[in-house]
Amino acid sequence: MKKLRILLCLALAALCLGALAGCNSDQKGDTARPAVVVGFSQLGSESGWRIGNTASMEQAAKDWGFGLMLDNANQRQEKQIAAIRSFISYQVDVIVFSPIVETGWENVLNEAKKAGIPVILMDRMIDAKDDSLYTAYIGADFLAEGRRAGEYLIKKADDMRAKHLNIVEITGTVDSTPMRERQLGFREAIGGDERFTLLESISGDFLRSKGEECMRYLLHRYGTEGIDVIYSHNDEMTLGALDVLESVGMKPGQDVVIISVDGQQTAVDALLEGRINCIAECTPHLGDAVMALVDALSRGEEIPKQIHPEETVFSEFDDLSGLEPRGY
Ligand code: GZL
Numbered sequence: 001m002k003k004l005r006i007l008l009c010l011a012l013a014a015l016c017l018g019a020l021a022g023c024n025s026d027q028k029g030d031t032a033r034p035a036v037v038v039g040f041s042q043l044g045s046e047s048g049w050r051i052g053n054t055a056s057m058e059q060a061a062k063d064w065g066f067g068l069m070l071d072n073a074n075q076r077q078e079k080q081i082a083a084i085r086s087f088i089s090y091q092v093d094v095i096v097f098s099p100i101v102e103t104g105w106e107n108v109l110n111e112a113k114k115a116g117i118p119v120i121l122m123d124r125m126i127d128a129k130d131d132s133l134y135t136a137y138i139g140a141d142f143l144a145e146g147r148r149a150g151e152y153l154i155k156k157a158d159d160m161r162a163k164h165l166n167i168v169e170i171t172g173t174v175d176s177t178p179m180r181e182r183q184l185g186f187r188e189a190i191g192g193d194e195r196f197t198l199l200e201s202i203s204g205d206f207l208r209s210k211g212e213e214c215m216r217y218l219l220h221r222y223g224t225e226g227i228d229v230i231y232s233h234n235d236e237m238t239l240g241a242l243d244v245l246e247s248v249g250m251k252p253g254q255d256v257v258i259i260s261v262d263g264q265q266t267a268v269d270a271l272l273e274g275r276i277n278c279i280a281e282c283t284p285h286l287g288d289a290v291m292a293l294v295d296a297l298s299r300g301e302e303i304p305k306q307i308h309p310e311e312t313v314f315s316e317f318d319d320l321s322g323l324e325p326r327g328y
Contacts, residue, residue, distance in 0.1 A: 039095045043098045046206050055328070077100050098124050113132065123140075136303050136306065140178070142282075145185060149278065153190055164197070168231070173205050215245065232261070235267035268323065
């Protein structure tokens with residue numbers, strides 16, 4: 001039995017090193033440790049956005065010649081914490097992670113700090129009093145995304161000459177940065193406008209299946225005539241909602257205004273078909289920018305504390321004929 005356990009440990013170690021092989025290394029030979037090793041804890045695979053983000057990180061690590069230890073937490077914070085601890089034991093050069101929620105990270109990030117391993121937050125923020133627990137945040141300005149969604153709605157209401165519009169909101173994962181700030185930014189943009197009533201806000205957890213469940217509940221509660229606008233925090237939940245609306249004979253984009261966030265190809269296609277009215281862009285293509293930060297850190301250079309990628313908004317009022325394929 002003991003022999004089997006030893007063999008299994010050796011196999012696991014070879015597997016990890018195999019995953020790092022083919023990267024730049026500071027010694028000759030395939031199984032030598034690459035010159036730079038990144039420990040990456042990805043929160044899950046809940047959406048097209050997340051899958052695109054993981055692909056972006058994997059490609060960028062290859063392009064830069066860095067070793068990448070990737071762990072997928074499947075939407076469980078405790079798995080992210082365990083992965084970060086394993087990166088610390090392996091003494092990676094940099095830890096990158098996308099925190100599924102904002103709270104509960106102090107202990108493990110203090111362990112990384114004591115181990116002298118810099119931590120880059122990618123995509124989502126943490127709510128920590130001590131901002132020395134992370135070296136940099138690179139990800140969207142979610143407040144701006146929410147504001148862009150609200151500013152579109154004001155323009156749409158003007159265009160419709162609407163006297164009054166009832167809004168329902170399907171939010172992302174509770175206590176996550178994109179959920180909190182997309183909600184806040186939207187309210188900041190439309191708050192003073194008497195034409196709008198926010199009927200209800202419920203969480204679809206960024207999942208398509210839960211977006212469907214939310215839409216069924218909202219239709220049951222308010223009826224097909226009671227909802228004028230749906231503001232959904234990501235395309236997956238939006239696409240789930242569209243399926244439900246069309247299953248009861250409604251025409252999303254015409255009978256009800258659909259505002260989404262992300263900009264994955266399937267949602268942009270629905271926008272071009274007139275089934276979605278507006279998408280606030282949130283790019284998943286952060287890998288190259290993350291690895292540039294890793295490279296700077298590995299050279300002992302200072303890096304900015306916060307970096308937001310350029311983002312925009314796509315709507316029915318824009319000429320989208322020249323829009324590049326979204327790549328996810
Ligand atoms: C936003 C990201 C969100 C996306 C969702 O940066 O955290 O998580 O909007 C994804 O599609 O699930």
